[in-house]
Amino acid sequence: MSCMNMILAPCDPRADAAFLTLESDEYPPMSGANTIATATVLLETGMVEMKEPVTTLKLDTAAGLIGVTADCEGGNCKAVAFDNVPSFVYVLDYKIG
DSSP, rough: OOEEEEEOOSSSOSEEEEEEEEEOOOOSOOOHHHHHHHHHHHTTTSSOOOOEEEEOOOOOOOTTTEEEEEEEEEEEEEEEEEEEOOOOOOOSOOOOO
16 A cells, blocks of 8 residues: 655644645545654654754644644654644544445
């Protein structure tokens, strides 16, 4: 299975960047692993300014605004954590069975 994270300009003015996760069979509104990967790329490439030892940023996702905290050293992310959206509706009135 292949996937890609597309980095975009944010719609929410509070966000530092935005991204969409493109999977081969779906477009999930939120993915933790992809949030960590995208934050790492944004910081390590300089697309978002890294501030050592800890960088905080906000990412605009299809599920909502995500707060990210990255432990940084020597221009690299050593650890990345995030505060996920409380909840969101993926499908309304979905018929089961």
